[in-house]
Structures are given as C-alpha cells and as structure tokens.
Amino acid sequence: MSRTARLFQLMQALRSLPSPVTAERLADETNVSIRTMYRDIDSLRGLGAVIDGEAGFGYTLIEDATLPPLGFEDEELEALVLGLREVMQVGDPSLAKGAESALAKLGARLPEGQSRRLKHAVLTAKSYNPPPAPKVDAGVLRRAAWDERRIRFDYSDVVGAKTSREVYPLSIVFMQSSHCLVAWCHLRNDFRVFRLDRMDSLDVLEECFRPRRVSMLRDYWEQMRREAQKMAHSEHAAS
Amino acid sequence: MSRTARLFQLMQALRSLPSPVTAERLADETNVSIRTMYRDIDSLRGLGAVIDGEAGFGYTLIEDATLPPLGFEDEELEALVLGLREVMQVGDPSLAKGAESALAKLGARLPEGQSRRLKHAVLTAKSYNPPPAPKVDAGVLRRAAWDERRIRFDYSDVVGAKTSREVYPLSIVFMQSSHCLVAWCHLRNDFRVFRLDRMDSLDVLEECFRPRRVSMLRDYWEQMRREAQKMAHSEHAAS
DNA sequence: GCATTCCTGACAGTTTTTGGCAAGAGCCCA
DNA sequence: TGGGCTCTTGCCAAAAACTGTCAGGAATGC
Known part of the structure; x- marks a missing residue:
C-alpha cells in the first residue's frame, strides 16, 4: 500500500477508533513499525490535522482537517x-x-x-408542547417509507371509528401539534393523512412499491396544490 | 512539497477550479511535470475520488470521495x-x-x-402559522448577539407600555408562536425576554461585551432551571 | 522510581517518485 | 479524412523519499 493511501487509512482509524489510541495500536492497524507511525502522525499534522498526543496516554483527533473545510457561513x-x-x-x-x-x-x-x-450558537429552539408519544414506532414507519414497503395498521378516526388500513407510506409530516403520515390508502383508494397518535398495531408487509414513492408523493402535493388553489378561488368569489 | 501534500492540494484545485481543467493547468498549479500530473490523477482515483477525464476536454471532479468524511447515517x-x-x-x-x-x-x-x-427525504416540516414578521431585522439582531454588541430598541410590553431598552443580546429563542430575544436588560438590571414582534427601532451600539455572552447565557439558563425547580417544588407542596 | 508512551536522531537498504520521450486513442471541427 | 487537443500508458535512469532498527530523551500518572 502506498504511503498516501496509508495516511488516509490512518486518518480513518483516528476518526473511528475510540480515543485515546496509542501509536502501537495505530501502527498495528496500518501495518507499519511504530517509528513510522510517529512519522505518519507527523505527516498528518503537517497536512493540517490537529492531533493531540499525550505521553503515557495516546493520540486524540481534535480536528479533522483532512480537507474541504466544508465552508459554512x-x-x-x-x-x-x-x-x-x-x-x-x-x-x-x-x-x-x-x-x-x-x-x-x-x-x-x-x-x-x-x-x-x-x-455556542445564538439560536435555540423551544417547543412548549412536544407532541404526544405515538403508539407506533416512528422509526419503523420512517424506514418503511424509505424502503417503500406497504404497511398495515389500525386507525381511529376523529369520531373514534376504528378501521384497519393498508397503505403505501409516502412521507411523514411534522406539524406543531402532531406528526402525520401521508400515504396512499388502499381502503379509500386515495391519498390520506394519518395522525401517528391515532395509529396502532403497525405491521410492515412484504410488498414493495419501489420506485413509486417519489412520484406518488409528487402527485399528492400536486393534488394539494390544486385544491388549495380552488379553495382560494372560491373564497375570492365569495368576497 | 511531499507527494501526499501535493495530492491534497490537487484535490483542492480540482474542487475550486472551474471544470473542466486540463492536466497542464493542474500541473502548473502544483508544480510538477505533466507526466506526473497524470500519475497523480491516477493516485487520486485509486484513493476513491471519481474524476472524469475526457480526451481533448479536461478533467472534471465528479465525486469528492477524498474519503467518506460526512459518513451520515x-x-x-x-x-x-x-x-x-x-x-x-x-x-x-x-x-x-x-x-x-x-x-x-x-x-x-x-x-x-x-x-x-x-x-427525497421522507420527512417534511409543516408549520401552520409562521410567526408574524417582526419590525426589527432578525439578522441584525443575530449578528449583534454573535458579535456581543450592546443594542438599543423600543419595546412595547404586554399592556402596551413603551420603554426604551439597552441590553446585551444573548440568544434568540424560536418558539412556535413567536421569536424571542433573551438578553441582559440594563433598565431592569436583570435577564429579560423580549418578543421580536414587540421590538422597534433597533440600534447596534459600539460597546462590546465580549467574551461574556456564553457565560451570561449559562447563568441565565441556570437561573431558569432553579426557578423551574422551585415552581415544581411548590406545586408539589400544594397538591 | 517505575511503567507507559510520545518524540527525535542516525543509518543503510529499499522503494517510490519523477521528468522526459514516445506512442496510442478518443473527441471535435473543418 | 486530416489535424488539433488532451487523456492515457509504457519505459528508463537518476533522484528523492521512505522504512525498520537501534538508541536515547522527556512527559505523565502511580
């Protein structure tokens, strides 16, 4: 392995290994002698990385100046x-x-x-009422949406009526008071929005609707847009 | 300059120079012969960078895989x-x-x-009522807080009483219904929270209170914490 | 004082790197 | 088709860099 590649590998090791890490461990990791490891650490420092080395302790990566400083304003x-x-x-x-x-x-x-x-950023977020903990695992739901897998769950609507739904999950919307799932509902054969705190007994099914999620979502937004427009129009007419 | 350092520099050049860029230009940039430049490009590719090289055209950096620096899950x-x-x-x-x-x-x-x-992220944010546009420029306020500069503004409190305030701006808190400035108020000689939509005629003054912002903010949070605790305690006693 | 570990210097053998030259190949344009 | 450009690759000998080993030195914590 070329020296350069090794340095990259070393950087990687410094990033991932729990700090502090001794030169010996790193030397082992990259298959060089300890002496060379000290030389390599030196090279990395010369390249701009900030690596703290404490005697009797080990190395700690302070700043990963590997490169593109990511230049955020x-x-x-x-x-x-x-x-x-x-x-x-x-x-x-x-x-x-x-x-x-x-x-x-x-x-x-x-x-x-x-x-x-x-x-020490100047800004802070403060939400007074964190949304109620839903009975279903939002993480599972999110992953199902990402994997484009059909799901099934029980749902209680506004008036308390319970139904069992099978849907294609498209997106999760975070509203201030609650989290909602946007999905294509096979029961209604249309787009529907479900509040997570009214869902229960979530199952991820086998069926995969890849790669239609993005296009379906686009359709949904398009439909929403049109409805909003119509609404605005009728309001205008009424005034 | 060591070969490794040169490769980093080359990467940098590929990133910043307008593409496409010819090997000759790059060779010039890094002070090596053209032959070596071809070899260096090769090295970079071997290290994982995706660099498109078109004959009669030049090089284009496709993917900056200097490494997986941003290994986000x-x-x-x-x-x-x-x-x-x-x-x-x-x-x-x-x-x-x-x-x-x-x-x-x-x-x-x-x-x-x-x-x-x-x-194509799965998640979306939806806020129904974007906070009312404040009369003061939040950007100016933010910068004042960052620069730790004293500011002055007119303020109308809950009952409409107007006062002129001079404060040390500490932090801006984003609450659902409004944005607020946390500051040390020289009029009251205490911490105060001001709603941005009740502020007016903002001036940034000369006085700089660096580097006390972070510590003052810590004091403020500490004070809040204690008050909340006291509150909880008295509530408990009352029940 | 002891153990651990970072850090540095010197040396000799090995490996890598480098520039120059030459030839091949893809792309665009006339 | 021919001619510019430019990427790409191979070869060579000199120059430079790299490596492991050995031998200290110095800081930190117990």
Whole structure:
C-alpha cells in the first residue's frame, strides 16, 4: 500500500477508533513499525490535522482537517444548529438521536473557530408542547417509507371509528401539534393523512412499491396544490 | 512539497477550479511535470475520488470521495433535512436562506446515493402559522448577539407600555408562536425576554461585551432551571 | 522510581517518485 | 479524412523519499 493511501487509512482509524489510541495500536492497524507511525502522525499534522498526543496516554483527533473545510457561513451554521436542535426536541427518539449525532459529526468536521461557534450558537429552539408519544414506532414507519414497503395498521378516526388500513407510506409530516403520515390508502383508494397518535398495531408487509414513492408523493402535493388553489378561488368569489 | 501534500492540494484545485481543467493547468498549479500530473490523477482515483477525464476536454471532479468524511447515517440525514426545512419555514429571511444554502452544500458534499436521499427525504416540516414578521431585522439582531454588541430598541410590553431598552443580546429563542430575544436588560438590571414582534427601532451600539455572552447565557439558563425547580417544588407542596 | 508512551536522531537498504520521450486513442471541427 | 487537443500508458535512469532498527530523551500518572 502506498504511503498516501496509508495516511488516509490512518486518518480513518483516528476518526473511528475510540480515543485515546496509542501509536502501537495505530501502527498495528496500518501495518507499519511504530517509528513510522510517529512519522505518519507527523505527516498528518503537517497536512493540517490537529492531533493531540499525550505521553503515557495516546493520540486524540481534535480536528479533522483532512480537507474541504466544508465552508459554512455563519447563517448556515446557525440554521443547522437551530434545525437540529428543533428536531432533537420534536422528533421521535431515534430521529432525535440522529439529530444529535449529526450535530456531533458536523462539529468534528469543522475547523476550530467554527466548531466553537457551533457549540455556542445564538439560536435555540423551544417547543412548549412536544407532541404526544405515538403508539407506533416512528422509526419503523420512517424506514418503511424509505424502503417503500406497504404497511398495515389500525386507525381511529376523529369520531373514534376504528378501521384497519393498508397503505403505501409516502412521507411523514411534522406539524406543531402532531406528526402525520401521508400515504396512499388502499381502503379509500386515495391519498390520506394519518395522525401517528391515532395509529396502532403497525405491521410492515412484504410488498414493495419501489420506485413509486417519489412520484406518488409528487402527485399528492400536486393534488394539494390544486385544491388549495380552488379553495382560494372560491373564497375570492365569495368576497 | 511531499507527494501526499501535493495530492491534497490537487484535490483542492480540482474542487475550486472551474471544470473542466486540463492536466497542464493542474500541473502548473502544483508544480510538477505533466507526466506526473497524470500519475497523480491516477493516485487520486485509486484513493476513491471519481474524476472524469475526457480526451481533448479536461478533467472534471465528479465525486469528492477524498474519503467518506460526512459518513451520515440515514437517520442523521433525515434529521438534517427536516431541521433545515423547518428553519426554512419559520426562520427570518436571511436565516431561511442560510438553511437553504446549507442544504445545498451538504448535498454537494455527499456521495451520489446519499445526495439523492437528501432530495427525497421522507420527512417534511409543516408549520401552520409562521410567526408574524417582526419590525426589527432578525439578522441584525443575530449578528449583534454573535458579535456581543450592546443594542438599543423600543419595546412595547404586554399592556402596551413603551420603554426604551439597552441590553446585551444573548440568544434568540424560536418558539412556535413567536421569536424571542433573551438578553441582559440594563433598565431592569436583570435577564429579560423580549418578543421580536414587540421590538422597534433597533440600534447596534459600539460597546462590546465580549467574551461574556456564553457565560451570561449559562447563568441565565441556570437561573431558569432553579426557578423551574422551585415552581415544581411548590406545586408539589400544594397538591 | 517505575511503567507507559510520545518524540527525535542516525543509518543503510529499499522503494517510490519523477521528468522526459514516445506512442496510442478518443473527441471535435473543418 | 486530416489535424488539433488532451487523456492515457509504457519505459528508463537518476533522484528523492521512505522504512525498520537501534538508541536515547522527556512527559505523565502511580
């Protein structure tokens, strides 16, 4: 393996191995002698990576300046932080966790100054009433939508009437008061929106409707757009 | 310059120079012969970068796989998209724009498959009542907070009484119904929260309170925490 | 003081890199 | 068809870089 490739591999190891990591471990990882490892660490530092090396302790990757500094502007950083914090508050557990780790990863990739900025961002999200915990696992639902798999669940509508539904899940909409699933409903043969907190007994079925999700979703939005237009029109006529 | 450093530099050049770019130009950029340039391109490809080379045309960087720097998981991507879309809806114009361009930058940095995933994310944010447009420019306020500059503005409180305030802006909180500024108020000599839509005639003053913003903010949260605790305690006692 | 680990210097053998030259091949245009 | 451009590949000998080994030195924690 060429030296350059090895350096990339080393960078990778520094990123993924739990820190601190000793030179010996890294040398083992990349198949070189310890002496060469010290030389390689040196090279990486020369290339801009900030690697903390403590005697009797090991190495810790501080800043992954491997490269493209990702150049986010201030406003973009604030937007990222605000958005992710929002998601951490309103999202279901697995999504919130995703937001948290995304934030951590971004922080790790940013140059020193920006990383601090990320931590001390000016903006904060505050949601007073986190939506009620739904009985179904939003993570499962999300994955079903992504994998374009048909699903089945029990649903209680506004007046409490219960039905069993089979649908193609298209998208999950986060509204302030509740989370909703947009889907093609096989019972009604039309698009329907289901509140997650009224769903129960979710099953992911075998049938896969790939790759129609994106186009169906487009159709749905198109239909919504037209209805909204019609609505506005009739309102206008009435005034 | 070492070969490795040169490869990084070459990557940088490929990213920033308008494509297509000829080997000669690149060779010039990195101070090597053309022959070596061809070899370097080859090395980069071997390292995973996808570089399109067309005869009689030049090179085009397709995918910046310097490595998988942004190794985002599905959940993390969805969280990013949802958060940024949310910000695009509820944020003030400049922040919304930041969210949009941040999304674009992320998309550009992601490997092919993930980039598509970003575009067709399953999640959507929907806010029914975007907060009323405040009379003051949230962007200016944000920047003042970041720069830790004292500000002055007119404020109408709940009952309509008007006061002129000078404060240290600490943080902007996005609540569902309104945006609020958390600040140290010199009039009251205490922390205060101001609704942006009740502020007017904003001026950024000369005085800079750097670097006290972060610590003041920490104090504020600490105070809030204690009050909430006290509240909970008295509630408990009352029940 | 001891163990652990980072860090540095020197040396000799090996490997890699480099520039120049030459030839092939794809694309565009006249 | 021919002629520019430009990517791509092969070969060679000199130059440069890299590597492992050995031998310390220095910082940190116990």
